[in-house]
Amino acid sequence: MTVDHPPATSHVPQTAAKTRPSALALTILLLGGFITVFDLFVVNIAIPSMQADLGVSFAEIGFVIAGYELAFGVLLIAGGRLGDRHGRRRLFALGMAGFAITSFLCGIAPDATSLIVARLLQGATGAILFPQVYALLRVMYDDAGRRRAFGLLGMTLGLAAIVGQVFGGLIVESDLFGLGWRIIFLINLPIGIIALLSARIIPESRSSDAMGVDWPGIGLATAGLLLLLLPLLEGPNLDWPLWTWASMAVSVVLLTAFLVWEHLVARRGGDPAIDLTLFRNTGFSVGSVVVLLIYSTATSLFLCFALLVQSGLGLTPFAAGTLFAPASVGFVVASLVAPKLVARFGNIAIAGGTLVYAAGIGWLIVTAAGLGDGAGIFALLPPLVLFGFGQGLSMTPLLNLVIGYVEESHAGMAAGFISTMQQVGGAFGVSVVGIFFVGILGKDAGEGVSQAGRYADAFSGAMIYNLAAVIVAAALIALIVRKSPARQ
CATH class of the missing domain: 4.10.860 (DNA Excision Repair, Uvrb; Chain A)
Incomplete structure (x- = not known):
């Protein structure tokens, strides 16, 4: 699971609503955050079905995922600034309408090229939509209300990740209206229409000194x-x-x-778009690399795991999503524990959490390598729980650590850049891991290895990058924590 998104706007002090926001306004904003994260996770579980239906290569399915993350990431800062300048409710509504339309285009895509283009557009509209959720929650509420609203947002994004894996697998497998994988995109159309029609209840706000794009x-x-x-x-x-x-x-x-x-x-x-003077701070510059490395391991693992258990081991989409659910539970539990560990042991605890994450990946590699005959698939459960737990221990406090290295006046821009690094890291990880996955899968094809064995070897070999990236990230975290403590 990777659902931590710091605010992508540059700053948000300004014209806020004077009246108390309604529960419906909060619900609509949470729904906007939900669908952007849901669509990131649900695609992973549907990839094997897309591959079978459209006859696409790994490169093409990689672009279906990486294209969304790349467009989302590089346009996040622009989306936040456009909302500051032209009105956040207006941009929220525009982003929601665009997301619904591009989701529809994904759902009716006749071939891989059309789907990739639609996913790029969907990521771009998500980048317009998502920053407004954070900004509006910040200006709509006082301090107490803001803490509650952001707590609900965190729960919503975590739920979106779990629902994307489990419920997404169920709706793909159910083949509603004979639409197969297409339904995961088409359900966004009625959701978007409802949210768009209800958006008028959200109070408008903008910044009097918004930065340009x-x-x-x-x-x-x-x-x-x-x-x-x-x-x-x-x-x-x-x-x-x-x-x-x-x-x-x-x-x-x-x-x-x-x-x-x-x-x-x-x-x-x-x-x-980014003030390069931020990188004069060693903690922030090295921390940005850490974020890219850590987040490059998540999406790539979800993709390769879905291919392993569905295309390799023959699980249905729902069974595959359910199998991964314990990792989500581990992530949620660790996310609650991580702040307490950091408060007690300091930021070095983040490096320890990253090593737990590495241990989970290593255990998955060893366990998957023994699944060549497709038997004993439940042996994956313990390493998946450790994987999710380590991910929560490392990812949850990491973003606050890195942003803590910059002055408060630059925190908004730093947060926007780190948001971009999260998404670009995910796209980069899919690309790099794909090199190893495709290479090993193709090599085994000519050596009489079973289908399950081929995918097990490809998964285990490709995840070596993930293991190395997380270990390097842990070392870098320990380095910057000891040499240049973050501002608290």
Whole structure:
């Protein structure tokens, strides 16, 4: 599970509603947060069904997931600033309408290309929708009401992840109206319409000194990341032709141009997408790398696990989602425990939690390697619980740690950047893990290994990256905690 999203807006002091918000307004905002996270998790459980229906490659299904996360991540800061400037309720309604329409396009997609494009658009509209939820909750309530509202939001996002895995598997398996996997997207249409019609009850708010949107910078970053992810996803299938290397080279040029542009915008007194002076703080710069590493391991594991247990071991979508449910329970329990551990032992406890996360991944690797005959699948349950528990111990307090390295006046921009790192990390992880998964799966195909054995080997081999990434992240956390304590 990965549902921690710090506020993506730059700042939110300003015109708030004078009247007490209604329970319906809170419900509509929570619904907006729910569907964006639900659609991230439910797709993982439906991927094998999509693969069978559309005949797509791993690269294409990887882009279905990574494309959503990439578009969502790179546009989060822009979405927050647009809401500050033009009205958060207005942007919430626009994002909700866009999310419903693009979900419909996903649900009727006739082929892989159409689905990928629709998912990119869905991620973009999610980036317009999601920041408004945080911003509106911050301005609608006083301190006591805000704590309650954000507590409910955290519960809602956690529930969305669990529902995406379990209920998502059930609705895919039920094949409602003969729509199969398409129903997971189409159900967003009536939800979006109801939320859109009810959005008028949400009080409007905007900022009198909202920051501008750095569209050139966002364009350079988006193009650079796309040109990096595309060859990483397609390269293993095509045996790394010349264009994949050329694409990565152009990606480096564009991302360098992005950094140069951000520096120029800041020097001219403009509003850069990210203030590069934040990275003068070692804790924040190294912490940003830690966030990217940690979050690169989550989505990739969900994807490979779904393929292992469904395509490899023959479980139904509902059984696969139910099997993963204990990991979600472990995550929720650890999320409640983590703040207490940090309060007692200090931020070094986060490094310890990350090592627990690594232990869960390592145990999963060893256990999955022994499932070549498809027997003993319930042996996956204990490592899944440890995996989820370690994830909650590490991810829940990590974001506060990293943002704590910057001055309070820059906390909003730092939070927006860390939100982007979460999503970009997820997309990057799918791309990198795919290289190993596809390679091992293809190699085993010619060696007389059973279907279950092929997928077990591919899963175990691909997860070596996840294990290494988490161990490196734990070492980096220990380093920055000891050398430069965060502001409390």
